[in-house]
Amino acid sequence: MTDALEIRGFRLYPQWLDRSAQDMLVATLREILRQAPLYRPVTPRGQEMSVRMSAAGRFGWVTDRRGYRYEPRHPAGMDWPPIPQQVLEIWEAVTDGARAPECCLINWYGEGARMGLHQDRDEADFSCPVVSVSLGDDGLFRMGNTERGGKTESVWLRSGDVVVMGGEARLRHHGVDRIRFGSSTLLPQGGRINLTLRVVT
């Protein structure tokens, strides 16, 4: 692990996970996704998202025609699997004394997938940070402002990087403009996985 970098209040820990820790986490995620498969969410306006999603924990974030919300079950009806211990340990190391996360959202970006600028604001307590873990291909992460519009800054997130969105960054807009498909050897078929840990209630 190298030193943390701070950009607009977003705290970036490059290479928090070494390759063997990344491999271990991918194996755990494969097991989770066998129990709670990736699905393609639809926005309230009826647009299919390019990212595929699943989750672990007491709640998963979902979107469909009825809106954005947290649900205790996968859209197909099963419980979300528990959040892996390895991920809880990251949370504990980078947040000080925050409540335990209740959701580990799993985003899977295939070739061409992106995520538009947005705020994470479906949680009840904004004093708790959101922690993001990147695996696989590089993703161009854009960081903006709490209000819409204005200047933004971007950084390439690489496999093993951890970002803490807390304090002044907690409600800042952010998104992923594109991934460099095939840039990492972690996932044999290519693609990027991003985990976000959230306190929901």
Ligand SMILES: O=C(O)CCC(=O)C(=O)O
């Ligand atoms: O993929 C990322 O790095 C960010 C994901 C994100 O912002 C979200 O799931 O809300």
Ligand SMILES: [Fe+2]
């Ligand atoms: Fe987000």
